[in-house]
Amino acid sequence: MVNLTIDGKKVQIEEGKTILQAAAKCEIKIPTLCYHPVVEAYGACRVCMVEVTVRGKTDLVTACNTKVQEGLDVQTGSERVLKARRLNVEMLMARAPAAEPVQELAKALGIEKTRFEIKDPQEKCILCGLCVRACETIVGASAISFIERGTERKVMPPFGEPSEACIGCTACAYFCPTGAITYEDKYGRKVIHTELHLGPTTAIRVPIRQAVPMVPLIDTEACIHFKTGECKVCTKVCDREAINHDMQDETLEVEVGTIILASGFKPFDAKRIPAYGYGHFPNVITALEFERLVNASGPTGGKIKLADGTEPKAVGIIHCVGSRDENYNEYCSRVCCMYSLKFAHLIKEKTSADVYDFYIDMRCFGKGYEEFYHRLLHEGTKFIRGRVSDITDMAMTQREEGKLIIRVEDTLLGTVRRIPVDMVILATGLEPSIDHNQLAKIFNISCSQDTFFLERHPKLAPVSTFSDGIYLAGACQAPRDIPDTVAQAGGAAAEALALADKGTFALEPVTAEIDEDLCAGCQLCVNLCPFTAITYDKEKGISVVNDALCKGCGTCVAACPSGASHQKHFRDSQIFAEIEGIFVV
Amino acid sequence: MAEMAKEKAYRIHLMVCAGTGCVSNNAFGIKAALEREVKKQGLENEVLIVTTGCNGFCERGPLLVVQPGSIFYQQLTEKDIPHLVEEHFLKGRPVKKLMYTPPKEKTPVPVLSDIDFFKKQVLIALRNRGLIDPEKIDEYIARDGYKAVAKALTEMAPEQVITEIANSGLRGRGGAGFPTGLKWQMVRNAPASNGSLKYLICNGDEGDPGAFMDRSILEADPHSVIEGMVIGARAVGASEGFVYVRNEYPLAIKRMNIAIEQARDYGLLGNNILGTGFDFDIKIVRGAGAFVCGEETALIASVEGRLGEPRTRPPYPAQSGLWEKPTLINNVETWANVPIIIDRGAKWYASIGTLTSKGTKVFSLVGKINNTGLVEVPMGIALREIIYDIGGGIPGGKEFKAVQTGGPSGGCIPKEQLDLPIDYESLTAAGSMMGSGGMVVMDEDTCMVDVARYFLTFTKDESCGKCTPCREGTKAMLDIITRITEGKGTEEDLTLLEDMAHAVKDSSLCGLGKTAPNPVLTTLRYFRNEYEAHIRDRKCPAHVCRQLNVYTIDENRCLTVGKGCDLCRRNCASDAIRGAKNEAHRIVQEKCIKCGVCYDVCNFGAVKVD
Amino acid sequence: MPKLTLDDLAKIREKTKRLTTIRVGGEYRAKVCVHMGTCGIAAGARTIMNALMKELEEREIHDVLLTNSGCAGLCSREPMATVEVAGQAPVKYVDLTEKKIKEIFEKHVLGGKIVQEYALGIGSEKTDY
Numbered sequence A: 001m002v003n004l005t006i007d008g009k010k011v012q013i014e015e016g017k018t019i020l021q022a023a024a025k026c027e028i029k030i031p032t033l034c035y036h037p038v039v040e041a042y043g044a045c046r047v048c049m050v051e052v053t054v055r056g057k058t059d060l061v062t063a064c065n066t067k068v069q070e071g072l073d074v075q076t077g078s079e080r081v082l083k084a085r086r087l088n089v090e091m092l093m094a095r096a097p098a099a100e101p102v103q104e105l106a107k108a109l110g111i112e113k114t115r116f117e118i119k120d121p122q123e124k125c126i127l128c129g130l131c132v133r134a135c136e137t138i139v140g141a142s143a144i145s146f147i148e149r150g151t152e153r154k155v156m157p158p159f160g161e162p163s164e165a166c167i168g169c170t171a172c173a174y175f176c177p178t179g180a181i182t183y184e185d186k187y188g189r190k191v192i193h194t195e196l197h198l199g200p201t202t203a204i205r206v207p208i209r210q211a212v213p214m215v216p217l218i219d220t221e222a223c224i225h226f227k228t229g230e231c232k233v234c235t236k237v238c239d240r241e242a243i244n245h246d247m248q249d250e251t252l253e254v255e256v257g258t259i260i261l262a263s264g265f266k267p268f269d270a271k272r273i274p275a276y277g278y279g280h281f282p283n284v285i286t287a288l289e290f291e292r293l294v295n296a297s298g299p300t301g302g303k304i305k306l307a308d309g310t311e312p313k314a315v316g317i318i319h320c321v322g323s324r325d326e327n328y329n330e331y332c333s334r335v336c337c338m339y340s341l342k343f344a345h346l347i348k349e350k351t352s353a354d355v356y357d358f359y360i361d362m363r364c365f366g367k368g369y370e371e372f373y374h375r376l377l378h379e380g381t382k383f384i385r386g387r388v389s390d391i392t393d394m395a396m397t398q399r400e401e402g403k404l405i406i407r408v409e410d411t412l413l414g415t416v417r418r419i420p421v422d423m424v425i426l427a428t429g430l431e432p433s434i435d436h437n438q439l440a441k442i443f444n445i446s447c448s449q450d451t452f453f454l455e456r457h458p459k460l461a462p463v464s465t466f467s468d469g470i471y472l473a474g475a476c477q478a479p480r481d482i483p484d485t486v487a488q489a490g491g492a493a494a495e496a497l498a499l500a501d502k503g504t505f506a507l508e509p510v511t512a513e514i515d516e517d518l519c520a521g522c523q524l525c526v527n528l529c530p531f532t533a534i535t536y537d538k539e540k541g542i543s544v545v546n547d548a549l550c551k552g553c554g555t556c557v558a559a560c561p562s563g564a565s566h567q568k569h570f571r572d573s574q575i576f577a578e579i580e581g582i583f584v585v
Numbered sequence B: 001m002a003e004m005a006k007e008k009a010y011r012i013h014l015m016v017c018a019g020t021g022c023v024s025n026n027a028f029g030i031k032a033a034l035e036r037e038v039k040k041q042g043l044e045n046e047v048l049i050v051t052t053g054c055n056g057f058c059e060r061g062p063l064l065v066v067q068p069g070s071i072f073y074q075q076l077t078e079k080d081i082p083h084l085v086e087e088h089f090l091k092g093r094p095v096k097k098l099m100y101t102p103p104k105e106k107t108p109v110p111v112l113s114d115i116d117f118f119k120k121q122v123l124i125a126l127r128n129r130g131l132i133d134p135e136k137i138d139e140y141i142a143r144d145g146y147k148a149v150a151k152a153l154t155e156m157a158p159e160q161v162i163t164e165i166a167n168s169g170l171r172g173r174g175g176a177g178f179p180t181g182l183k184w185q186m187v188r189n190a191p192a193s194n195g196s197l198k199y200l201i202c203n204g205d206e207g208d209p210g211a212f213m214d215r216s217i218l219e220a221d222p223h224s225v226i227e228g229m230v231i232g233a234r235a236v237g238a239s240e241g242f243v244y245v246r247n248e249y250p251l252a253i254k255r256m257n258i259a260i261e262q263a264r265d266y267g268l269l270g271n272n273i274l275g276t277g278f279d280f281d282i283k284i285v286r287g288a289g290a291f292v293c294g295e296e297t298a299l300i301a302s303v304e305g306r307l308g309e310p311r312t313r314p315p316y317p318a319q320s321g322l323w324e325k326p327t328l329i330n331n332v333e334t335w336a337n338v339p340i341i342i343d344r345g346a347k348w349y350a351s352i353g354t355l356t357s358k359g360t361k362v363f364s365l366v367g368k369i370n371n372t373g374l375v376e377v378p379m380g381i382a383l384r385e386i387i388y389d390i391g392g393g394i395p396g397g398k399e400f401k402a403v404q405t406g407g408p409s410g411g412c413i414p415k416e417q418l419d420l421p422i423d424y425e426s427l428t429a430a431g432s433m434m435g436s437g438g439m440v441v442m443d444e445d446t447c448m449v450d451v452a453r454y455f456l457t458f459t460k461d462e463s464c465g466k467c468t469p470c471r472e473g474t475k476a477m478l479d480i481i482t483r484i485t486e487g488k489g490t491e492e493d494l495t496l497l498e499d500m501a502h503a504v505k506d507s508s509l510c511g512l513g514k515t516a517p518n519p520v521l522t523t524l525r526y527f528r529n530e531y532e533a534h535i536r537d538r539k540c541p542a543h544v545c546r547q548l549n550v551y552t553i554d555e556n557r558c559l560t561v562g563k564g565c566d567l568c569r570r571n572c573a574s575d576a577i578r579g580a581k582n583e584a585h586r587i588v589q590e591k592c593i594k595c596g597v598c599y600d601v602c603n604f605g606a607v608k609v610d
Numbered sequence C: 001m002p003k004l005t006l007d008d009l010a011k012i013r014e015k016t017k018r019l020t021t022i023r024v025g026g027e028y029r030a031k032v033c034v035h036m037g038t039c040g041i042a043a044g045a046r047t048i049m050n051a052l053m054k055e056l057e058e059r060e061i062h063d064v065l066l067t068n069s070g071c072a073g074l075c076s077r078e079p080m081a082t083v084e085v086a087g088q089a090p091v092k093y094v095d096l097t098e099k100k101i102k103e104i105f106e107k108h109v110l111g112g113k114i115v116q117e118y119a120l121g122i123g124s125e126k127t128d129y
Helices: A019-025 A079-095 A100-108 A130-139 A171-175 A190-194 A224-228 A233-237 A287-294 A336-350 A369-379 A436-443 A482-502 A524-528 A555-559 A572-584 B020-024 B027-040 B078-090 B137-142 B147-154 B158-168 B180-189 B213-220 B222-236 B250-265 B296-303 B332-344 B346-350 B383-390 B424-429 B448-462 B468-485 B491-507 B511-515 B518-526 B528-537 B555-560 B567-571 B597-601 C006-024 C038-043 C045-059 C098-110
Strands: A002-006 A009-013 A049-054 A057-062 A072-075 A145-147 A154-156 A259-261 A265-267 A284-286 A314-321 A354-359 A382-385 A388-392 A404-410 A415-421 A423-428 A430-432 A470-472 A512-514 A534-537 A542-545 A565-567 B012-017 B047-052 B064-067 B071-073 B199-204 B240-246 B281-287 B327-331 B360-367 B373-378 B400-405 B411-414 B438-443 B551-553 B607-609 C030-035 C064-069 C081-085 C091-093 C119-122
Touching: A002 A019, A009 A019, A019 A049, A019 A072, A049 A079, A057 A079, A079 A100, A079 B468, A079 B491, A130 A145, A130 A171, A130 A224, A259 A436, A259 A482, A284 A287, A287 A336, A287 A423, A314 A336, A314 A404, A314 A415, A336 A354, A336 A369, A336 A423, A354 A404, A354 A415, A382 A404, A404 A423, A470 A482, A512 A542, A512 A555, A524 A534, A524 A555, A555 A565, B012 B027, B012 C006, B020 B027, B027 B047, B027 B078, B137 B222, B137 B250, B137 C006, B147 B222, B147 B332, B147 C006, B158 B180, B158 B222, B158 B332, B158 B346, B180 B222, B180 B327, B199 B213, B199 B222, B199 B296, B199 B332, B213 B222, B213 B250, B213 B332, B213 B360, B222 B240, B222 B250, B222 B327, B222 B332, B240 B250, B240 B296, B250 B281, B281 B296, B296 B327, B327 B332, B332 B346, B360 B383, B373 B383, B383 B400, B400 B448, B411 B518, B448 B468, B448 B518, B448 B528, B468 B491, B468 B511, B468 B528, B491 B511, B491 B518, B491 B528, B518 B528, B551 B597, B567 B597, B597 B607, C030 C045, C030 C098, C038 C045, C045 C064, C045 C098, C081 C098, C091 C098
Parallel strands: A002 A072, A259 A470, A284 A423, A314 A354, A314 A423, A354 A382, B012 B047, B199 B240, B199 B327, B240 B281, B360 B438, C030 C064
Antiparallel strands: A002 A009, A049 A057, A049 A072, A145 A154, A265 A430, A388 A404, A404 A415, A512 A565, A534 A542, B012 B064, B064 B071, B360 B373, B400 B411, B400 B438, B551 B607, C030 C081, C081 C091, C091 C119
């Protein structure tokens, strides 16, 4: 600890801290311009100059980068200090008349007008170098630097050309204290529609506002540290030292008695239907994207906007995208009709746009759903029955100019129609989640023809699988909406609990066993066993049956070439004895 | 070592000065002519032609010193050579008309050491100038070169070397005069963070206008710098050194490169130097022409390949310098002093100079002075001795007005202080500084306001622009002074100028800004009346600031003496002169743009300036 | 092995020092001045000079200063040379030949004994510097 005096106040502070930090500790304000707590001090603007006396020697130093010393006597507002500070601020006023922080500082110091020549009244840059330092030391890109000398000095990328080293992080603009650096987001809103995490946003964020627990994460694709290895500004400002850039994905092993699979679904990839132009037309978006757009915590704050930021005047919602279609999925995704109706309702509520719903059949089964459909009909949503053939931006009439045209056969009218709209929402269907097949393999469960997980029995055991202790919940088993999922999950939980609560598990009495003496170690049975109950013991060179997994199906027994595999209670000798017994009778 | 070649002796050695000054005055042409003529006279086995570094008496170049006897020939032309060779080298009759004759005297002074310019000089840093071929390491060795390295590496402990340097009282010759021994001790004591790397730098970024001390040493005696650096490296424990030379010194770079190569060939650089197991090597880094890179932290940034701008000290380079390693950085002249101190001992060195400033200092004497050139004088010598005895006084019988020491950031010392002894403290007390050794002499025709403007223009252009006071302040001060020289200055300007000079001095980041106001402050201190004349009377007493001049024609003289020659009218750019041939002329003041052409062209002194 | 030892360094120093002594002055054992005016050259002063150079070179002698001067005024007795052994008065030799100068070099310059039969007299004319 070092003891020093600032303006007569005694301060104690750790060694290695600066005078500026010590002053902040005893709440003495020293003005700064080129200083930023997370960037290494530069000492260029010279407005933080203070008068220090140590060992009888008095000098003017910059508070931002002068380290404290034992017995230092600091004057932050002496005549000598103010004289230098005023002059420096006055000169900066002439250099950058439009820089607000300088104006404020000048006001505080009682300077009304600069006596020096003003070159450019619009100038904002005070050459503090924060942008340059941030780009070099924080971003690690070094895309900009100072060029020229003296009064000609300016911040530039090499040769004044757009720099390849620039990663477009806009850190320079962020650190600029006077707003001298601005940037133009060339891609504008387009960014919003092409990715699920809709930008522009920061690298550290809470991914979804409603997330529980509400913990921020670092997007490694956007984080400067993961691009250049530098930055780590977040660690400097986080008092709790809660940020760890070295954290890696890890595999946890947990021992459990029962497992509930709720691996969910993935939305149908709308790009697979090129005719709908998803990915090509910025205003053709998927249902999930619209959901994010309309969300109050979303990028637009819940306002429904087009890529250019304007409000749509007509919106088309296309049902059954990827569902009920022989080319993609034959099944009905079950939830699309209802969420499409919800969208139509929200659009009507938030905008004055015309809404067109293109449906094959309205599937509003169950309580309250049909009523909602009726309400929508009254609200004025236009329902057109027919499958949309394609979406184009080739206008044929003036009315279609600048619009997206939905071509559809209206099966009720029996004509082909062209509906011009501004925005198209694709009601994408549900598909099993991405690593569905792998999961099936791991848990040794089967999939139905539509690739969803297969339940043990559609009516009698809808949450169980063929593997005991493994249960299904939600859209991994079949397309399902939230109420159904919650209900099924409850059932699965009850089943799982019932089993866990019992504590014991009655094994199948009829299981296979392998005679160690006869087994040749051919491993034929290992590959055949549908329940992965047989493993190969490398040391002994034989196959071994896990009694807990074996269902006694007998496949291995039938296949074993050396006759080493037997079925308990159903040995050959027993069966032959039984047959003999029958003949005796 | 290879078997030594058969020794070839010559009875005459011709030392041809090949410093940059003489080279630009056709020294190599002279050399070629000498070779040609010597061959023609069949003397090639008797006469050896040697190119040496700068002799110092640049005013009189190209120079030739004939040994034995130190006969000094000057201002040679190629057509002098045949006669010279035949008369002197063949027939043994020195040629008087090519010798130096002091101004106002008639008899030439044949021997170099008898010439006033050389008489009062004490050569330590320049001990080998004119005596060796800088491109031959053997000749340096013959002058007891690398003897000090042998001593420092085999007979002395590193601490002893540092003690010796400290006891010698040597101070940094780059300008600030920091005690060299103390600096070395700091670097030796600096804990070498991550690894034991320490670096050495030789600062050869000599940027002061009119200064060429370092260039001259690098050109005339590069090995003395290398030897000093090896000794320094040994003392502080460094393994790699850099010589930072500005790219505007191609000859210095060339000679240094040759010297480094030769030292490597002899194993005086590289691994296991002289079998002592000590490793050290040197690289040359070329500066890109920024004055500020003479500042040590800016220089280090430049070596590292970053933008050459200074940073706040501490940490000092001795603690955290090149690539954040402890770095010993000394000026060329300082390094050149090191070997001789080790060789001859601290006591000997400390016996020269004053109480606080020991040894000698090299100055480049330029400006309004008879003997322009490079001089090395003992510390404590009076300014008067340098200017009048060595420098030969002011040309054209003009009166001495001031001398500017310490380069663009030094100050102007007036006539009243001519007896000021030259040492670090006295110069600082007079408002100037030692600097790297520039000395610009000014005579009565110099306007001191204009001088301040000139140096401010330089520092303004050379300010790196990092800190506000230096970047904006030098510019603002220059604006004010320019205003004053144009006759638009006010009394408030003078106060503002003085205030600013103090504030810029007080709050700038590095030495450049801290000293940039010195020319302003010293001229204000010693020549305030000139500023006041510019402001109150709208007059420039020296008639330098043309905007303040009033040109008139003495009509009587024009008509009677010049017979109305009409030359002025024909040359007037603004058509401000009325009159015709055989008529008296007069100037229409409203149209006069004060270019001064009429004054310059008038052959009869009829144009007056006031 | 280091490239250069302390001994090597000393050797280089000694050798080069000998070759460059004339630049810095120093201890000379003797000074030989060959008079090389037009008359001298016509009478064969060049051969005398060459012979002396050869002697110095072959014997590797570096502490003998060899100079030349203009006409000594005694043109009839050319070639002439003045030998001045350190600490002794200069001696002028006249009517020299290559053989004679070799003898003088060996006996007088190196041996310190004046070769009376070739000598003109002791003493030398003064120069103005």
